[in-house]
Amino acid sequence: MYQPASHASCILSGLISPHLPHSSYSSLCLFLQGWVTDMHPPSRQDYVSISFAGQGSEGYNNSKQWRRQSCWRKWNQLSRLQRSLIIFVLILLLICGIASYPAVTEHLNGLKEREQDTNHNSVLRPVIPHVLPEPAKPAQPLLPKPTSQRKLFNKRGPPVLQNRLQKKGNASDTAAEDKAADGKKKGEEEGVISWRGAVIDTERATEGIKDEENNDQKAKSSKESETSRLEAVQAAFRHAWKGYKNFAWGHDELRPLSKSYSEWFGLGLTLIDALDTMWILGLKEEFEEAKAWVATELTFNKNVDVNLFESTIRILGGLLSTHHLTGDTMFLDKAKDIGSRLMSAFNTPSKIPYSDVNIGKGTAHPPRWTSDSTVAEVTSIQLEFRELARLTQEPHYQDAVAEVMKQVHKLDGKLDGLVPMFINTNNGQFTHQGIYTLGARADSYYEYLLKQWIQGGKKENQLLEDYLQAIEGVKKNLLQKSSPNGLTFVGELSHGQFSPKMDHLVCFLPGTLALGAHNGLPADHMDLAKQLMETCYQMYVQMETGLSPEIVHFNMHQGSTRDIDVKLADRHNLLRPETVESLFYLYRFTKDRKYQDWGYEIFQNFNKYTKVSSGGYTSINNVRDPDYPSPRDKMESFFLGETLKYLYLLFSDDPNLISLDQYVFNTEAHPLPIWPSTA
Numbered sequence: 001m002y003q004p005a006s007h008a009s010c011i012l013s014g015l016i017s018p019h020l021p022h023s024s025y026s027s028l029c030l031f032l033q034g035w036v037t038d039m040h041p042p043s044r045q046d047y048v049s050i051s052f053a054g055q056g057s058e059g060y061n062n063s064k065q066w067r068r069q070s071c072w073r074k075w076n077q078l079s080r081l082q083r084s085l086i087i088f089v090l091i092l093l094l095i096c097g098i099a100s101y102p103a104v105t106e107h108l109n110g111l112k113e114r115e116q117d118t119n120h121n122s123v124l125r126p127v128i129p130h131v132l133p134e135p136a137k138p139a140q141p142l143l144p145k146p147t148s149q150r151k152l153f154n155k156r157g158p159p160v161l162q163n164r165l166q167k168k169g170n171a172s173d174t175a176a177e178d179k180a181a182d183g184k185k186k187g188e189e190e191g192v193i194s195w196r197g198a199v200i201d202t203e204r205a206t207e208g209i210k211d212e213e214n215n216d217q218k219a220k221s222s223k224e225s226e227t228s229r230l231e232a233v234q235a236a237f238r239h240a241w242k243g244y245k246n247f248a249w250g251h252d253e254l255r256p257l258s259k260s261y262s263e264w265f266g267l268g269l270t271l272i273d274a275l276d277t278m279w280i281l282g283l284k285e286e287f288e289e290a291k292a293w294v295a296t297e298l299t300f301n302k303n304v305d306v307n308l309f310e311s312t313i314r315i316l317g318g319l320l321s322t323h324h325l326t327g328d329t330m331f332l333d334k335a336k337d338i339g340s341r342l343m344s345a346f347n348t349p350s351k352i353p354y355s356d357v358n359i360g361k362g363t364a365h366p367p368r369w370t371s372d373s374t375v376a377e378v379t380s381i382q383l384e385f386r387e388l389a390r391l392t393q394e395p396h397y398q399d400a401v402a403e404v405m406k407q408v409h410k411l412d413g414k415l416d417g418l419v420p421m422f423i424n425t426n427n428g429q430f431t432h433q434g435i436y437t438l439g440a441r442a443d444s445y446y447e448y449l450l451k452q453w454i455q456g457g458k459k460e461n462q463l464l465e466d467y468l469q470a471i472e473g474v475k476k477n478l479l480q481k482s483s484p485n486g487l488t489f490v491g492e493l494s495h496g497q498f499s500p501k502m503d504h505l506v507c508f509l510p511g512t513l514a515l516g517a518h519n520g521l522p523a524d525h526m527d528l529a530k531q532l533m534e535t536c537y538q539m540y541v542q543m544e545t546g547l548s549p550e551i552v553h554f555n556m557h558q559g560s561t562r563d564i565d566v567k568l569a570d571r572h573n574l575l576r577p578e579t580v581e582s583l584f585y586l587y588r589f590t591k592d593r594k595y596q597d598w599g600y601e602i603f604q605n606f607n608k609y610t611k612v613s614s615g616g617y618t619s620i621n622n623v624r625d626p627d628y629p630s631p632r633d634k635m636e637s638f639f640l641g642e643t644l645k646y647l648y649l650l651f652s653d654d655p656n657l658i659s660l661d662q663y664v665f666n667t668e669a670h671p672l673p674i675w676p677s678t679a
């Protein structure tokens with residue numbers, strides 16, 4: 001009697017033991033054994049027979065009385081052992097029920113809370129929480145997806161219970177955990193963590209986070225550096241403008257040291273050259289002041305001689321581009337005025353224009369000592385007059401400059417597409433033949449071949465052919481490498497004799513070559529552009545002030561100790577733009593930040609050696625003496641028209657700030673529109 005009760009109670013141990021501490025379980029067994037023995041004496045029968053209403057022979061009687069009497073009769077028919085066992089089982093079931101109640105409640109609550117959580121936060125919570133940047137909680141544990149969690153909990157109860165089961169060593173769970181642990185270890189070795197089915201490539205996830213953070217950081221710091229560099233250029237412009245405004249307002253050039261000005265044409269050259277720069281730099285106040293001066297003070301009805309080329313690229317070009325950028329027709333009217341006055345330069349026997357025009361009288365003439373014009377000058381006014389013709393619908397502007405190109409195209413005296421430096425206005429022939437350079441007097445001929453072709457929608461094949469031929473001519477006749485470092489440079493040829501001399505002016509070439517490559521010309525043009533860009537940068541870096549001289553000579557002899565020499569007479573720097581101009585093109589097309597950094601170095605050196613404290617910047621005489629660079633007391637108009645503009649565009653990461661697919665810059669950095677294809 002004792003044994004079965006004891007045995008029966010302990011059969012149930014599997015049900016309750018996991019839920020109770022060991023000591024409680026033992027005491028319960030002892031208690032039950034004693035209770036059953038004392039209260040229920042053994043019955044006569046050792047089997048349990050239970051019959052239910054309706055199932056017996058007596059038929060169905062559903063009265064309460066009958067049911068009570070029948071149950072009692074059945075109960076009394078049981079042996080004492082059977083009754084004790086039944087009572088024992090019932091008591092055990094009751095105890096189990098009471099014991100498991102809190103855990104069940106907790107489980108149910110847990111499920112309920114999780115369900116609410118999932119419903120409310122499904123949008124906010126990431127599937128893998130720490131993949132989203134959450135600075136306040138950087139080390140969130142890896143969790144499986146909510147659905148997997150639900151499955152787990154349904155199967156195995158709430159987290160507390162799971163932990164206890166694991167500790168107690170549930171066989172199947174332990175095996176699973178071991179497997180998971182193995183998998184985790186293996187996974188960790190492979191950079192993968194597996195958490196019950198949620199597999200996360202931590203290496204990649206972490207990399208992703210790190211990359212994202214690094215990228216964010218990089219983007220932030222490059223944005224900051226972009227902003228601060230742009231602001232630095234604005235500040236430089238304001239400083240230059242302060243000097244011009246205070247000491248040279250309405251005059252051609254500032255003399256910042258003597259706090260005065262110089263006149264060349266007497267047309268407010270710096271102010272006009274700087275108009276579109278102010279617009280691009282966002283200097284509204286300064287722009288409005290300057291605009292008011294143009295509207296009210298600027299007059300071309302003056303008895304004054306101007307250089308056709310210089311006034312075309314600076315004044316006509318500046319007014320046209322400002323008209324385009326602002327939409328203000330006042331600038332177009334002024335452009336028409338100066339354009340029409342300059343046309344008298346084309347009244348020559350050859351139709352090759354004279355270099356000088358009296359814009360008040362409407363007369364033109366060559367320089368006093370010659371009847372020649374400079375080749376670069378007569379072939380670098382086309383962008384502006386072509387645009388004026390388009391805007392005014394007066395073709396004679398375009399016809400006049402096209403005639404020059406047509407004649408030059410046909411002329412004898414070129415070498416593999418390279419042109420001499422002078423052309424005679426009487427007979428239209430090249431003079432002083434045999435000298436070829438990409439520097440002064442020839443430079444922008446090459447630039448305008450390409451740019452006219454781009455401006456006109458890449459249809460004028462003759463311009464393109466002349467350009468491509470000329471670049472081949474450069475490669476064949478003028479390109480050399482220096483010693484000891486092998487810098488690629490463009491020298492000059494004089495009657496068959498190569499000279500390793502290169503003007504700073506030649507540094508327009510890397511930018512032009514890059515622009516051509518961007519427009520579909522051979523890729524090796526870009527390679528050459530990069531090599532020449534490096535050389536132009538070295539022309540700055542290798543000087544004690546970090547500023548380039550006007551002219552350098554490259555060493556080509558084996559055993560040279562330095563690549564670049566500078567003659568005494570060539571040590572000046574006029575604040576020229578060509579190198580930063582090319583850096584701008586190279587950066588736009590390659591996105592290589594080194595070009596921005598090179599430009600920033602140059603910019604800082606302009607600030608260090610050419611800035612005048614009372615306002616303005618000055619040309620210097622000696623780039624090799626950082627202690628006394630010997631200021632020249634002149635701020636050229638192109639410093640504001642070109643140098644600062646290109647620096648600003650170089651430091652900007654916005655390719656749409658004067659898009660090179662919509663605008664073509666004239667040789668004075670004034671952007672003119674590329675013609676729509678229907679034009």
Ligand code: DMJ
Binds near residue numbers: 577667668
């Ligand atoms: C500018 O007037 C123009 O860029 C021209 O083509 C060359 N010289 C100066 C700048 O150096």
